[in-house]
Amino acid sequence: MVQVLKDPSLNEHIGGQPPSVEYLTTRYDTLSSRRSPGGDELWLNWIIRLNAEGRAVGYVQATVRESSAALAWVVGVPCQRAGIATEATSAMIGLLREKLALTTFSASIASSNQASQRVAAKLGMRRSGMMDDGEDLWVVSVSTPESATPEVSTDGGRAR
Numbered sequence: 001m002v003q004v005l006k007d008p009s010l011n012e013h014i015g016g017q018p019p020s021v022e023y024l025t026t027r028y029d030t031l032s033s034r035r036s037p038g039g040d041e042l043w044l045n046w047i048i049r050l051n052a053e054g055r056a057v058g059y060v061q062a063t064v065r066e067s068s069a070a071l072a073w074v075v076g077v078p079c080q081r082a083g084i085a086t087e088a089t090s091a092m093i094g095l096l097r098e099k100l101a102l103t104t105f106s107a108s109i110a111s112s113n114q115a116s117q118r119v120a121a122k123l124g125m126r127r128s129g130m131m132d133d134g135e136d137l138w139v140v141s142v143s144t145p146e147s148a149t150p151e152v153s154t155d156g157g158r159a160r
């Protein structure tokens with residue numbers, strides 16, 4: 001994952017800097033508990049791997065509180081613009097709905113982050129009008145855990 005996350009352009013909109021081996025080792029050790037230190041949130045993280053070769057190309061994460069999850073997605077530069085973030089996040093949403101019966105999904109996205117806005121739109125998310133730490137809060141809600149899984153929209157998310 002150090003190789004995947006080494007390009008500084010990945011941090012342009014999300015802050016921070018490319019992680020070291022030491023940092024990621026500690027970070028993943030913390031995340032492996034799958035809970036926030038206070039125990040009130042689930043911290044769920046998946047590394048995205050290419051089916052064909054098993055190579056890691058990015059990650060998706062969900063911070064779960066009650067029936068909602070705040071989502072984030074990162075894909076390494078060489079593998080971008082191939083639909084990977086959209087496919088991986090859609091799969092994560094499906095899993096969270098099926099296993100945890102979650103009904104609301106959100107993402108905090110900088111107004112300058114066009115790529116992430118496109119991913120959110122393709123997942124059925126819309127700008128909520130609320131801000132989260134200076135970023136737009138994008139949200140999609142589903143009425144029940146069983147119905148209407150937010151799917152990758154066939155119009156590329158352009159419909160508003």
Ligand SMILES: CC(C)(COP(=O)(O)OP(=O)(O)OC[C@H]1O[C@@H](n2cnc3c(N)ncnc32)[C@H](O)[C@@H]1OP(=O)(O)O)[C@@H](O)C(=O)NCCC(=O)NCCS
Pocket residue numbers: 009010011013014072073074075076079080081082083084085086087107108109110113114115116118119122156
């Ligand atoms: C945002 C990010 C995860 C997108 O990953 P990705 O695998 O390239 O996304 P997808 O291939 O699923 O693309 C989804 C849409 O975004 C568009 N897109 C991708 N990169 C783009 C870019 N740099 N500028 C504009 N649109 C872009 C794609 O064209 C596609 O839209 P389309 O179907 O209408 O053509 C990736 O750019 C990234 O990791 N960025 C840095 C980290 C980050 O900002 N994470 C999000 C935090 S909220």
